[in-house]
Each structure stands twice: as structure tokens, then as C-alpha cells.
Amino acid sequence: MLEVQELSVSYGAVHALTAVTFAATPGAITAVLGANGAGKTTLLRSISGLVKTQSGSIRFNGQELVGKTVEGIARCGVAHVPEGRGIIEELTVEENLRLATLWCLGRRERERAIEETFALFPRLTGFRRRHASILSGGERQMLVIGRALISRPQLLLLDEPSLGLAPLVTAGLMALLRDHTVGTDMTVVLVEQNARSALSVSQRAVVLNLGEVVVNDAADVVAADSNLRHHYLGF
Amino acid sequence: MGLFVNITLDGITNGMVFAALALALVLIFRATKILNFAQGAMAMMTTFIGFTLLNRGLGYWWALVAVLAIAFVLGALVERVLIRPLQGKSELNPVIVTIGLLVVLEGLAGAIYGNSSRGFPPAYSQSGLTIGHTKIAFSHFDIFILVAVLVLMVGTLALFRATTLGLRMRASAFSGEISRLLGVRVGRLLTLGWALAGVAGALAGFLVAPTSSFSPYFMDLILVYAFTAAVIGGLESPVGAVAGAVGVGLALSYVSGYIGSDLAPLGGFVILIVVLMLRPQGLFSFGRQRQV
Amino acid sequence: MRATLRNSTLVRHGLFFLALAVVLLVLTSFVFDPYTNYNVTEVAIYAICTAGLTVLTGINGQVSLGHGALMMIGAYTTSVLLTWHPDLPLILMLLASIATTGVAGAIVGLAGARLRGPYLAGATLALAVALPQVPSHFASVFGGNQGLNVPTPSPPAFLGGDFSPEQWLAWITLAAAVITFFVLANLVRGATGRRFRMVRDNEVAARLSGIDVARTQVLAYIISAACAGLAGSLFAYWVTVTSPSGFSLNLSLSLLTAIVIGGLGSLSGAVIGSFILVYLPVWTGGFASSLNLSSNVANNVPLAIYGIVLIVAILVFPRGIAGGIASIARGAARVIPSSRGPTALPAAPESSQ
Numbered sequence: 001m002l003e004v005q006e007l008s009v010s011y012g013a014v015h016a017l018t019a020v021t022f023a024a025t026p027g028a029i030t031a032v033l034g035a036n037g038a039g040k041t042t043l044l045r046s047i048s049g050l051v052k053t054q055s056g057s058i059r060f061n062g063q064e065l066v067g068k069t070v071e072g073i074a075r076c077g078v079a080h081v082p083e084g085r086g087i088i089e090e091l092t093v094e095e096n097l098r099l100a101t102l103w104c105l106g107r108r109e110r111e112r113a114i115e116e117t118f119a120l121f122p123r124l125t126g127f128r129r130r131h132a133s134i135l136s137g138g139e140r141q142m143l144v145i146g147r148a149l150i151s152r153p154q155l156l157l158l159d160e161p162s163l164g165l166a167p168l169v170t171a172g173l174m175a176l177l178r179d180h181t182v183g184t185d186m187t188v189v190l191v192e193q194n195a196r197s198a199l200s201v202s203q204r205a206v207v208l209n210l211g212e213v214v215v216n217d218a219a220d221v222v223a224a225d226s227n228l229r230h231h232y233l234g235f
Numbered sequence: 236m237g238l239f240v241n242i243t244l245d246g247i248t249n250g251m252v253f254a255a256l257a258l259a260l261v262l263i264f265r266a267t268k269i270l271n272f273a274q275g276a277m278a279m280m281t282t283f284i285g286f287t288l289l290n291r292g293l294g295y296w297w298a299l300v301a302v303l304a305i306a307f308v309l310g311a312l313v314e315r316v317l318i319r320p321l322q323g324k325s326e327l328n329p330v331i332v333t334i335g336l337l338v339v340l341e342g343l344a345g346a347i348y349g350n351s352s353r354g355f356p357p358a359y360s361q362s363g364l365t366i367g368h369t370k371i372a373f374s375h376f377d378i379f380i381l382v383a384v385l386v387l388m389v390g391t392l393a394l395f396r397a398t399t400l401g402l403r404m405r406a407s408a409f410s411g412e413i414s415r416l417l418g419v420r421v422g423r424l425l426t427l428g429w430a431l432a433g434v435a436g437a438l439a440g441f442l443v444a445p446t447s448s449f450s451p452y453f454m455d456l457i458l459v460y461a462f463t464a465a466v467i468g469g470l471e472s473p474v475g476a477v478a479g480a481v482g483v484g485l486a487l488s489y490v491s492g493y494i495g496s497d498l499a500p501l502g503g504f505v506i507l508i509v510v511l512m513l514r515p516q517g518l519f520s521f522g523r524q525r526q527v
Numbered sequence: 528m529r530a531t532l533r534n535s536t537l538v539r540h541g542l543f544f545l546a547l548a549v550v551l552l553v554l555t556s557f558v559f560d561p562y563t564n565y566n567v568t569e570v571a572i573y574a575i576c577t578a579g580l581t582v583l584t585g586i587n588g589q590v591s592l593g594h595g596a597l598m599m600i601g602a603y604t605t606s607v608l609l610t611w612h613p614d615l616p617l618i619l620m621l622l623a624s625i626a627t628t629g630v631a632g633a634i635v636g637l638a639g640a641r642l643r644g645p646y647l648a649g650a651t652l653a654l655a656v657a658l659p660q661v662p663s664h665f666a667s668v669f670g671g672n673q674g675l676n677v678p679t680p681s682p683p684a685f686l687g688g689d690f691s692p693e694q695w696l697a698w699i700t701l702a703a704a705v706i707t708f709f710v711l712a713n714l715v716r717g718a719t720g721r722r723f724r725m726v727r728d729n730e731v732a733a734r735l736s737g738i739d740v741a742r743t744q745v746l747a748y749i750i751s752a753a754c755a756g757l758a759g760s761l762f763a764y765w766v767t768v769t770s771p772s773g774f775s776l777n778l779s780l781s782l783l784t785a786i787v788i789g790g791l792g793s794l795s796g797a798v799i800g801s802f803i804l805v806y807l808p809v810w811t812g813g814f815a816s817s818l819n820l821s822s823n824v825a826n827n828v829p830l831a832i833y834g835i836v837l838i839v840a841i842l843v844f845p846r847g848i849a850g851g852i853a854s855i856a857r858g859a860a861r862v863i864p865s866s867r868g869p870t871a872l873p874a875a876p877e878s879s880q
């Protein structure tokens with residue numbers, strides 16, 4: 001259970017987030033939607049400790065995350081797939097995966113988890129020992145999702161995973177996310193500008209506008225509200 | 236022919252010493268994007284400590300081990316105390332701080348040991364080997380230098396390629412933020428990188444001290460050549476640094492041997508400029524334009 | 528409108544530097560003793576060179592670890608010309624040194640325009656080490672390691688028979704410094720300075736707005752080298768012997784540290800840095816010799832203290848001393864709201880970002 005309360009963040013004079021409050025429950029996908037510059041990336045970066053918060057609290061399973069280091073938060077079971085994917089291009093595909101297991105898995109489990117990930121994304125198998133820089137956009141997306149799931153996170157933060165992907169690939173990605181979330185104890189926060197496809201797999205939706213929460217409701221309610229869609233979501 | 240062989244052997248030996256120091260520079264540069272001007276002075280300081288230990292009667296090997304251990308701690312301390320507070324500020328500030336450290340260490344060594352040069356004992360005989368009937372300019376000590384630096388290089392390579400610690404170090408050098416998101420304690424690894432660089436540099440100092448005029452300034456010129464080598468190699472590639480170092484060692488040796496030893500620095504400069512004009516990012520860079 | 532504004536800046540600068548020149552004239556003539564004049568001359572020489580380096584590194588964003596080598600070119604130009612034609616007037620020596628070093632700067636700049644950051648640093652570092660080998664090797668022209676003697680310029684007759692050559696050199700040097708700073712202050716404020724800064728801040732944006740980046744960088748190098756050449760020529764007169772050992776890597780590194788400690792990107796920072804460069808060893812040397820230490824320690828204490836000052840200054844003033852003073856002044860201005868806005872100091876520090 002992720003509980004964000006009265007969270008405010010500013011970059012100098014720019015108020016990126018103002019008193020943001022919402023919760024995300026395990027076994028469900030919570031979509032965070034909003035236009036460019038609404039503060040979605042800032043929200044995820046504050047949760048994982050990359051951005052210093054001004055005030056407010058971020059609790060995950062009762063633990064306060066504000067004030068912890070980035071790697072400390074990761075070691076609480078938080079996996080963050082950043083904007084623009086964030087593969088390490090100079091490492092091989094396998095090394096990218098292995099890196100994410102080092103703090104949480106023993107040697108034997110580690111190798112098994114890597115094999116499982118390659119089984120989940122067979123496309124990646126052929127690039128195993130190649131530099132990740134040669135991967136295509138879709139393959140990069142597979143790598144970062146696999147890298148996030150490999151540490152069996154409790155909380156998965158995804159920043160616009162569908163950006164730049166073909167519609168068919170996006171649909172596959174969303175289905176995969178749903179399969180890995182529903183019925184598990186993983187909490188997923190899915191940031192998207194592509195609101196339609198995000199809402200199709202989410203249970204809850206939070207809409208940000210200029211750093212403030214304007215809607216916090218069940219995903220199907222938000223999807224059905226044409227006024228809201230028109231105003232904030234652009235479809 | 237004999238002259239050529241001797242000059243070549245000499246160049247390779249020098250190149251190996253440059254390689255150890257260049258490796259230190261690259262370890263630090265690729266992790267922190269800092270050129271460590273104090274690397275040579277740190278090595279000078281630890282070599283002087285080794286000199287004291289040797290004079291107190293400690294055996295050569297124990298002295299070497301102690302020197303490398305002290306260098307490890309010194310490197311870590313420098314990162315923690317001087318470099319960490321500068322993170323993310325102007326890119327020239329770390330340069331000035333390392334120059335400051337260079338000056339402090341040379342002043343300190345001069346105050347303790349004096350500025351005049353002394354003799355430093357080698358581990359093995361420095362007289363040339365005899366092959367067949369000819370004596371060549373290659374001694375047991377030169378062989379020791381080669382072996383020691385090769386061990387350093389193979390060890391570094393094994394660390395980076397074959398261990399998870401090395402994977403973590405490479406990852407945090409390439410992308411600190413993403414590594415941290417994956418649970419890597421990047422701060423500790425940066426400290427470790429500086430510590431290992433300290434060890435590599437200290438080895439260079441300890442090995443070259445017997446063949447140079449051993450004074451507080453004995454690493455200055457070697458640092459410049461190691462820089463030249465690291466820049467030629469592309470600054471981020473350990474393999475490039477070693478290749479660059481051997482190249483610089485050979486080139487300097489040929490210039491000294493055939494033209495005049497006082498022109499060696501000029502030779503190094505010319506090679507550096509030729510390489511940089513052909514490849515402004517060095518020979519072993521990824522070819523990716525990095526705006527610094 | 529814009530033209531009158533620029534003219535008024537020019538007038539203001541002109542008045543400021545004229546006043547400065549008068550103050551310096553009075554100080555060097557009636558206030559300072561010969562030893563102070565000697566040190567002040569050295570400060571002025573470094574200030575000329577570091578002002579040029581400030582334009583290059585602080586304002587145009589190109590690092591140079593080789594300005595000592597450029598000073599050397601200026602010094603040898605003067606010294607060699609003097610051995611050939613001892614009677615040529617001093618002003619010709621200064622101009623010739625500016626010219627040769629400017630040409631050298633153009634060459635270095637052309638090569639340097641292809642290089643960025645640490646690669647440029649490495650190349651200029653190698654230059655600083657390599658160039659002093661040339662006069663060592665070609666001893667017939669450059670006097671080898673012994674170097675060339677440079678006679679101190681004799682003052683003109685109308686100043687009287689007992690006017691000391693040292694004071695004459697102090698006047699010349701300070702006049703050269705005032706002129707250099709006047710020219711550079713105007714350049715930095717004007718369109719050229721704006722172009723330099725745009726290239727430093729964002730090359731791509733500069734290129735998109737029609738600036739020829741490489742050309743701008745070469746121009747910055749030429750200007751900077753010309754200053755180094757002038758400083759080198761005066762340095763030759765000041766030291767009276769021009770030899771390779773006067774232009775070691777230490778000199779180049781000292782020049783760079785001076786501009787960063789002083790405050791990167793501001794001409795006043797260059798002056799502050801030059802003061803530190805000259806006076807810190809003077810003070811610490813006096814301090815060390817007052818302690819009755821062994822000669823090893825006494826000789827090295829100033830060095831160690833210099834290093835510590837470098838480190839501490841950067842840790843305490845990340846934006847240099849000029850930057851530190853500016854932010855303290857801003858803080859004071861906030862506390863005393865009635866105080867006037869920023870004064871019209873021509874070399875007001877500006878942030879390096």
C-alpha cells in the first residue's frame with residue numbers, strides 16, 4: 001500500500017507538485033494521468049528519492065520513504081522504470097538484468113530469475129551478450145520491464161512506458177502488466193499520457209493538472225466521464 | 236639493430252609504468268569525470284612512506300604490501316573528504332582541488348624528506364640480462380615491472396569483467412542514477428574506485444622510483460605522460476589507457492634514443508596532437524559525442 | 528539609443544580606468560617602497576595573463592592548462608629580439624610579443640576548437656610541458672637552459688637621473704594592465720563577449736542562432752594568447768633572465784588556479800587571483816622564516832599552505848572569492864534595503880553558469 005500525503009515539490013520557483021494526496025493499493029494498477037508538465041515524472045521521482053521533497057509524506061507498507069536514499073528506497077522493494085526507459089547502454093542485456101538482482105537475490109536464484117526473464121521475453125535472448133545500445137525501442141521496453149520485475153518488487157513505478165511504441169506493442173505491454181499485477185501483492189503506479197490505454201488496464205486513476213490532483217477515482221468512472229476526458233486527458 | 240632492440244625494450248618498460256598510472260586516471264575519470272592531478276603526488280607520497288619502511292628494515296615485499304594498503308586508504312579518504320563535497324558544482328573546481336592536493340603533498344614530502352633526490356632500492360638487479368653473448372638493456376627488475384603491471388591489469392580486468400562488484404562499478408560509472416534505482420550503493424563504489432586508483436598509482440610510483448631521480452617531484456613528468464596516454468586512449472577505457480601508455484612509452488623512447496632525450500616531452504605532445512586531430516575523443520572512445 | 532548606451536558604458540569604463548591609472552601612479556610614485564613596487568609589478572603581469580585566461584576559460588568555456596607556455600613565447604620573443612637589436616624601443620617589443628603569441632594562440636585555438644573539456648585540458652597540459660624543451664634544445668638561438676639576459680628598460684631622461692628603472696618598469700606594467708583591462712572589460716560587455724558566453728553555455732543553441740562556434744573559439748584563443756604574450760614580455764623584463772625553468776608546468780597550473788580561486792568568469796576575480804598568487808608565498812615565506820624551522824621545512828611550508836588555501840578556498844567559495852564577495856554583498860544589500868543597487872564596477876562578477 002502506497003500512501004502519498006500532502007506532497008509538495010518545487011524546483012526553485014517552479015511549483016511542480018502541490019499537496020498531492022492519493023493512495024495505491026496492492027494487486028491493482030493506479031494510473032497517474034495528466035498533460036505534459038503536469039508533474040507526473042516529478043511525482044515518481046519523489047517516490048523513489050531522486051527529487052527532494054519540500055513537505056508531505058510518502059509511506060509504503062507503513063514505512064516512511066521521504067529522507068531515505070535512492071538505493072535505500074530501491075532496497076525497500078521499489079522498482080522505478082524512469083522516463084526514457086533508462087537502460088545502461090554500455091552494459092550487455094544480461095548485465096542490465098543481473099545488476100537489478102544483486103542486492104536481493106542469491107547466486108542460484110539470480111541465474112534462475114535471469115532465465116525466467118528471457119523466457120518471458122524470448123526476443124531478448126538473441127541479444128543476451130550484446131550491448132544494450134543496439135536494442136530497438138520495443139526491445140528496450142522489454143528489457144526495462146524485465147529488469148524491473150526481476151527483483152520481484154512490491155511497488156512498481158512506470159513512467160510513460162508506452163511512449164514511442166507501436167499501438168500493438170503497447171497493447172501487449174498493458175496486458176502483460178495486468179497479468180503480473182492482478183491477483184498478486186504488487187502495487188503498480190502507471191504514469192501515462194496515453195490515457196486511453198492506461199485506463200483500459202487500471203483500477204484507479206489519479207489525474208494531475210499543474211501539480212495538483214484534480215481527480216482521484218475508479219478508472220472506469222474516469223474513463224466514462226467525457227467532460228473530464230475532454231478537459232484533462234485529450235480523448 | 237641492437238640499439239633498436241634496447242630502445243624498444245626500454246620504451247615498453249616505461250610504457251608499463253605509464254600504464255599503471257594511466258589506469259588510475261581512467262578509473263577515476265570514467266566514474267567521476269574528474270582528472271585527478273594529484274594522482275602522481277599521491278603515488279609519490281606513498282612511495283616515500285615505503286622508502287621510510289624500507290629504511291626501518293621492513294622487507295621489500297612487506298613494504299610493497301603496506302604501501303598498496305596505505306594508497307587504498309589514501310585514495311578513499313581523498314574521495315570522501317575532498318571530492319564528495321564538490322559533487323555537481325562547477326567542473327573546474329575538482330581540478331583545482333586536486334591541483335591543491337598535489338601542491339600540499341609535494342610541500343609535505345619536501346618538508347619531511349627534503350627536495351634533493353635519493354636512491355631507492357630495487358627488488359631485483361638492475362643490470363642488463365645477457366642473451367647469447369650480447370648484453371641487452373633489460374634487467375631482472377624490468378621483468379619484475381612488466382609482471383607487476385601485468386598482474387595489476389589482469390586483476391583489474393578480472394574485477395570488472397568477472398565479478399558482480401566490477402559490474403556494479405561499471406554500472407555506476409556509466410549511469411549513477413539508474414544504478415541507484417537498481418539498488419546499487421553508488422557512493423561506496425565511487426570511494427572504492429578512488430581507492431583502487433590509489434593502489435594502481437602507488438604501484439607505478441614504487442616500481443619507477445629506483446630508475447628515476449627519487450624526490451618529491453619524481454612523479455610529475457610521469458603523470459603528464461600518463462595523462463597523455465589516457466587521453467590518447469579515450470579517457471574512459473582501461474584498455475585504451477594501457478595501449479596508449481605503451482605507445483607513448485615507445486614513442487618517447489625512440490625520440491630520446493634517436494633524436495635527443497631533452498625532446499622527449501615534445502615527442503609526447505606531437506603524438507597527442509596528431510591523435511587528437513584525427514580522433515578528438517581519443518582512440519578507444521565509444522565515438523559518442525559527450526559534451527563536457 | 529543603443530549606440531549612446533554603449534558609448535556611455537565606454538565613457539564610464541574610460542573614466543573608471545583613468546581614475547585607476549591615476550591612483551596607481553600616485554601609489555607607485557609616493558606610497559610604495561621599492562619592494563612593494565616590485566611585487567605589484569608581478570601582480571600586474573599575472574593579472575594581464577589571467578585576465579586573458581578568464582576570457583578564454585571563464586567566458587568562452589575553453590580550459591587551458593598551457594598559458595604558461597604562451598607567456599613563454601611572449602618572453603622569448605622579447606628576449607631574442609633584444610639580443611639581436613638591443614636598441615629597439617620597448618613598445619615595439621611588447622607589440623612584437625603580442626603578435627607572435629597571438630599567432631601561436633591562433634594555431635593552438637584552431638587545434639583546440641576540435642577538442643572539448645578534458646581532451647583540451649590534456650592537449651594544453653602536454654603543450655605546457657613540451658614547449659619549454661624547445662629553448663633548451665635550440666641553445667644557439669634561445670640560450671639553452673641558462674637562458675637569455677634581458678636588460679631592465681631605462682627610464683626616459685626627463686624623469687630625472689635618479690628615477691629608478693624598477694619604478695619605470697612598474698609604471699609600464701601597470702599602464703599595460705590598465706589598458707588590457709579596459710579593452711577586455713569592454714569586450715566582455717559587448718557583442719563579442721555575448722557570443723563567447725553563448726558558445727560556452729550551449730554550443731548547439733549558439734550555432735542555431737548563427738554563431739560560427741569554431742571561429743568564436745579561435746578568436747577567444749587569440750585574444751587570450753595576446754594577453755599572455757604581453758604578460759610574458761613584461762615578465763622577461765621583470766625577471767631579467769628568460770630561461771625555460773621560468774615557464775614550468777607550475778606556472779600554467781598557477782594561472783588556472785588563480786582565475787578559479789579569484790572567481791571564474793570575472794575580470795576582478797583575475798586580479799584577486801593574481802594577488803593571491805604573488806602575496807600568499809610572500810606572507811607564508813615570511814611566516815615560515817619567522818619560525819626558525821629547518822631549511823627543508825621552511826622551504827616547503829609556503830608550498831603546503833598554498834595548496835591548503837587552494838583546497839579550502841574552493842570548498843568554502845565554490846564560485847571563487849569574487850563570487851563569494853558578490854553573494855555576501857547581495858546578502859548585505861538585502862539586509863540594508865535602502866542601499867543603492869549594484870554599482871557600476873566594470874568588472875562586476877557574474878555567475879559562471
Ligand SMILES: Nc1ncnc2c1ncn2[C@@H]1O[C@H](COP(=O)(O)OP(=O)(O)O)[C@@H](O)[C@H]1O
Pocket residue numbers: 011014015016034035036037038039040041042043
Ligand atoms: N529539473 C527541473 N528543473 C526545473 N523545473 C523542472 C525540472 N523538472 C521538471 N520541471 C518542471 O516541473 C514541472 C513538472 O514536470 P514533470 O514532472 O516532468 O511533468 P510531466 O512528467 O507530467 O510531464 C514542469 O513545469 C517542468 O517544467
Ligand SMILES: [Mg+2]
Pocket residue numbers: 040041042083
Ligand atoms: Mg514526464
